[in-house]
Amino acid sequence: GNSVTQMEGPVTLSEEAFLTINCTYTATGYPSLFWYVQYPGEGLQLLLKATKADDKGSNNGFEATYRKETTSFHLEKGSVQVSDSAVYFCALSDQAGGTSYGKLTFGQGTILTVHP
């Protein structure tokens, strides 16, 4: 079955530091890949996505590239802010060709804390 393995946290950084959160996956076919962010007490928000190999998703300084050869989708940001403190989830969808059920498989989440 599908699975997502995420970098263990928590991750603690100083403001303006470089961020990398590793994510690797196991899936059959050609899944779509996602990063979601969850701020304290809230639901999940889509941060970025990539639907095919070599695609780069980006949003608000965050980036991740779909690497089929290494089955990875690592999240990066060049300069983090205190407001980036949240839980980050890597996920994949088994939806392929628009005919499947689109179920999301999540990683365990990585807690990021950014200090001023």
Place this chain on the structure above:
Amino acid sequence: SQTIHQWPATLVQPVGSPLSLECTVEGTSNPNLYWYRQAAGRGLQLLFYSVGIGQISSEVPQNLSASRPQDRQFILSSKKLLLSDSGFYLCAWSDRRNYGYTFGSGTRLTVV
């Protein structure tokens, strides 16, 4: 535009009481609908998904059930809650045309 409503936001229920959480979607038709649970810690587990009215698939055996009485309504229920049902429940929908996923704001359930 599409929106998703989930309620209540917080719920405290005694063991053995019934449960009903409701989720509705606006601005789209024939969505895929999902119920996820986030237990203590932060992992997310898919509980149920639905691709149409009356069509429910369960991912894990449990004390919960789901129903979809209307195209854009998804209900999570239990006849008798257990302590282990405590958690953060998230409803989500996806549009099969553009592969997008949108989550509701969640319901924090505490069974006491």
